[in-house]
Amino acid sequence: MTRPLTLRRTVWTCVGLTIVLLGVVLLALRLGAVPFSLEALGQNVWWLLTRQTDKVSTDFRLIMVEIRLPRILLGILVGAALSVAGAGFQALLRNPLADPYVLGVSSGAAVGAIISMLAAPRYPWITPLAAFVGAAATIAAVYLLGRREGQLDSSTLLLAGIISASFLSAIIIFLMTTLASREIRGMAFWLMGDLSTALPPGLLWIFVVFFFAATGAIYTTASDLNLLLSGEREAMHLGVDVTRVKLVVYVSASILTGLAVSVSGAIGYVGLLVPHVIRMLFGSDYRLLIPTAAIGGAIAVVFADTLARTVVAPTELPVGAMTAIAGAPVFIYLLRRRLA
Amino acid sequence: MTEPGVSPAARSQAAASGAAAKPPGVRVNVEQASYSYTVRRQAAPIFTLEATTFQARDRELVAVLGPNASGKSTLLRLMAGSIAPLTGRVELDGFETSRLDPRTRAQRIAMVQQESSLIFPARAGDYVLQGRHPHGRSLWFEKEEDYDIANNALVQVGAEHLQDRWMHQLSGGEKQRVVLARALAQQPLVLLLDEPTLHLDIGAQVDLMIRLRRLAEQNRYTVIVVTHELGLAAEFADQIVLLHRGKCLRVGTPAEVYRQDVLEQVFEAPLDVVIGPEGRPHVQIQGRREQAHI
Numbered sequence: 001m002t003r004p005l006t007l008r009r010t011v012w013t014c015v016g017l018t019i020v021l022l023g024v025v026l027l028a029l030r031l032g033a034v035p036f037s038l039e040a041l042g043q044n045v046w047w048l049l050t051r052q053t054d055k056v057s058t059d060f061r062l063i064m065v066e067i068r069l070p071r072i073l074l075g076i077l078v079g080a081a082l083s084v085a086g087a088g089f090q091a092l093l094r095n096p097l098a099d100p101y102v103l104g105v106s107s108g109a110a111v112g113a114i115i116s117m118l119a120a121p122r123y124p125w126i127t128p129l130a131a132f133v134g135a136a137a138t139i140a141a142v143y144l145l146g147r148r149e150g151q152l153d154s155s156t157l158l159l160a161g162i163i164s165a166s167f168l169s170a171i172i173i174f175l176m177t178t179l180a181s182r183e184i185r186g187m188a189f190w191l192m193g194d195l196s197t198a199l200p201p202g203l204l205w206i207f208v209v210f211f212f213a214a215t216g217a218i219y220t221t222a223s224d225l226n227l228l229l230s231g232e233r234e235a236m237h238l239g240v241d242v243t244r245v246k247l248v249v250y251v252s253a254s255i256l257t258g259l260a261v262s263v264s265g266a267i268g269y270v271g272l273l274v275p276h277v278i279r280m281l282f283g284s285d286y287r288l289l290i291p292t293a294a295i296g297g298a299i300a301v302v303f304a305d306t307l308a309r310t311v312v313a314p315t316e317l318p319v320g321a322m323t324a325i326a327g328a329p330v331f332i333y334l335l336r337r338r339l340a
Numbered sequence: 341m342t343e344p345g346v347s348p349a350a351r352s353q354a355a356a357s358g359a360a361a362k363p364p365g366v367r368v369n370v371e372q373a374s375y376s377y378t379v380r381r382q383a384a385p386i387f388t389l390e391a392t393t394f395q396a397r398d399r400e401l402v403a404v405l406g407p408n409a410s411g412k413s414t415l416l417r418l419m420a421g422s423i424a425p426l427t428g429r430v431e432l433d434g435f436e437t438s439r440l441d442p443r444t445r446a447q448r449i450a451m452v453q454q455e456s457s458l459i460f461p462a463r464a465g466d467y468v469l470q471g472r473h474p475h476g477r478s479l480w481f482e483k484e485e486d487y488d489i490a491n492n493a494l495v496q497v498g499a500e501h502l503q504d505r506w507m508h509q510l511s512g513g514e515k516q517r518v519v520l521a522r523a524l525a526q527q528p529l530v531l532l533l534d535e536p537t538l539h540l541d542i543g544a545q546v547d548l549m550i551r552l553r554r555l556a557e558q559n560r561y562t563v564i565v566v567t568h569e570l571g572l573a574a575e576f577a578d579q580i581v582l583l584h585r586g587k588c589l590r591v592g593t594p595a596e597v598y599r600q601d602v603l604e605q606v607f608e609a610p611l612d613v614v615i616g617p618e619g620r621p622h623v624q625i626q627g628r629r630e631q632a633h634i
Contacts, residue, residue: 007481096459223480227470229459236422237453238526239446239474284460287481 010288017295021076024299028072028306032313034063073204074195075305075319076298077211078264079274081256083297084215086271087289088253091225092246093143095154097334099272100135100257102158104165106268108138109261110191111168114175125203128210132258138164139254193267193320195305207259214252214259215294221245222286229284267301267320269327274300276334367562368396368419368530372428375414389414391428392588394581398529401556401563403573405597406583407607412566413534415583419564420532421445432530446474450523452516452533458507464518465503468493471525493524497551513544520548524555531555533565537572545569549576570607570623574598582606594621 030036044064047055082100089098089105100106112134116126142164146157176187190197199207218225224245227235232242260267274296275289282288304322311317373392376385389411396402404412417423418430421437430437432448440448450471471493472486494500497517502510510518516536523531533552537545549572556563567573573580573594580597582590584606590597598621600613610626 005481010481094459223473223476227473230470233422234451234453236442237420237446237449237451238470239443241442279460284462285466 005283005285005288010291013282013288014291014295017292017299021295021299021302024302024306025072025076028075028302029064029068031306031310032063032068034059036060036064070199071195071305072302074199074263075302077207078195078260078267079270079297079299079301080215080294081211081260081297082267082270083274083293083300084218084290085253085256085260087275087286087293088218088225088249088256089139089271090275091228091286092249092253093146093157094229094231095157096276097154097158097272097331098161099269099331100253100260101266101268101270102165102272102331103139103142103161104163104168105135105138105142105161105254105257106261106266107165107168107172109135109258110266111171111175112137112258113262114172114187118175118178124200125206128203128206128259128262131262132255135257135261136251136254138168139250189318190265191320192318193265193323194318195264195301196316197263199263203263207263210255210259214255215290217248217252219287219290221248222290225249225286226284265318265320268324269331270297270300270323272334273323273327273330276330365397366395367398367433368564369429369431369434370394370415370419371431373415373418373425373430374427375418375423375425377414387411387414387586389418389583389586390588392581392583393428394579394588394591396530396562396564396579398560398562399556400578401553401565401576402579402581403577404564404566404581404583405568405570405573407568409585410583410606411586412568412583414586415581416451416532416534416564416566419530420449420451443474446526446528448528449530449532450526450528452519452523452531452536462507463503464499464505464507464510465490465494467507467518468503468521468525471522474526489527490521490525493521494518496524496555497521512539513541513547516540516544516548517551520551524559529560529562531561531563533563535566535568537567537569545572552576568607570598570603570611574621574623595619598623 026038026041029041030038040060041064044056044060047053048065085105086099089100089103090096092098093103100109109131112130112132113127115134116123116130120126142157142160145160145164146153148156172191179187224235224240227238227240228242228245235245236242275293278289278292278296282292301319301323304326305319308317308319308322371393374388374390376388378385387409392411392415394402404415406412414423418425419437421430421432421440424436424438432440437445437449468490469482469486472482472490475486476482491500491503494503497520499514499517499521502514502518505514507515507518516539520533520536531552536548536552540548552563552565553576555561565573565577577594580590580592580594581588582597582602589602589606595615598613600611603611603613603623612624612626614622614624616622
């Protein structure tokens, strides 16, 4: 047998991608309205690490530690979460075009998040929970609407997702008109996907814990997902507990989408684009795809956010606009190639 | 209902025995198993497979024979354990197949489906490795042993040269062999095949059936083939289970089951049955060209 996927190859691929991620993080730290040289960056980080904090300039502390670093960490988590969720939905729905944004799952999570913000503004920790409920309800609806004579039909499913997304967007607009005009701009920015609002520390830890729990849960089903892609019946005959695996992926991918949307709004196409590029580079084995898609998603979002901060500096674009500009054409390309 | 193909002694023995006291050598025991499909609860069933009884031993090739919509695939799904019988029981070595957990089931029963669709392209070698899945744990990478077993499976079906080819670029016959290799990689006791000759030309059909015979012998499999190919079943099967509109009409050797009146009724075609010198029946279509001229 040739080209085996081994644990060693998986680990080394992840290490390689992590180095790329570190490079992108370094770039993101340097660039911005106030650029820093690599030298100054290294010097200040050294001082921070050796606890010579008095030598660190206030500029550096303010811009790097208070603004850019939290934003980059948020980008890493959101990108990884969306990308793993996309890969999960693709296996669950047996559709390579599945993505939280395209299927309306992000919009569902956004509706949940907005309702919780309106109804209980004093309890920010309810927002991710409400976003999860919104995501889970939407994917359930899309799944049921996308069935035809008991079979999951690929085009019907995509249509169901797009219709759900547009229906939910209407609800979002309806909810937003009830807001005071001052809040609308912030909300609109958030909806398009935005990483500029730093998380309260408590919420960040909830995010980190749930991200690793949900990604880990999906990863335990990785070799089952490989088989699920060739059909549920076939997977069952090869020893996959289909009901359990689908439930695990369904809940975990909804959690990841809910988390990502609740902190950063609807950043589109990451869950579609990243797993697709990863498949082209490393093959479609989920045992390799899940971890590499997580790191790749982090790279994509941090990079996109850096562009969003710098292309029209000092003004900022929402990062969701950047990912949609890159993602929508790729989606069309994939769709046309499948129909051809 | 009656099953003339099974001797009365064997039937009473099967009826009287539980799981423990089954006749020696019997691997698959289908006993008065029935099933019916309904659209909704309490609605009239849209299809019913009536009580079916037969036994299959190891090294035996059984053909489940019948026209379309006769219940063949339902019977196969019952044996695969993916559905549980409404009445009666379907057992593998004394265990009810539908009660086994999916992993254990896949270690003992391998299924070759009519067609499988792949969303992402796969190479034949990787496809065969999927057969090792029921033998691995959840976070699992294939061991050297798994590669050897997959390789042997490809050799056994004469497809080792295909391992680096993409599945969607293979011909029907080549693909069928790779799918069969994946089933062998499961190292099962029972091999179930759903219309395996459907999209094959006659050469590939005969090649596949010879291969299945040989596998039953060499690997001590019980091979159960669902088919509507009268000729192939007569030539290669040890035992025939004849189904018609959800009823199990006859069970027995090809010579016992192939009666002209029965086959004509089941397949709704004018047929001649000739017993060959080696005792196997041959089925011919009766020439009734005058009907075409009316």
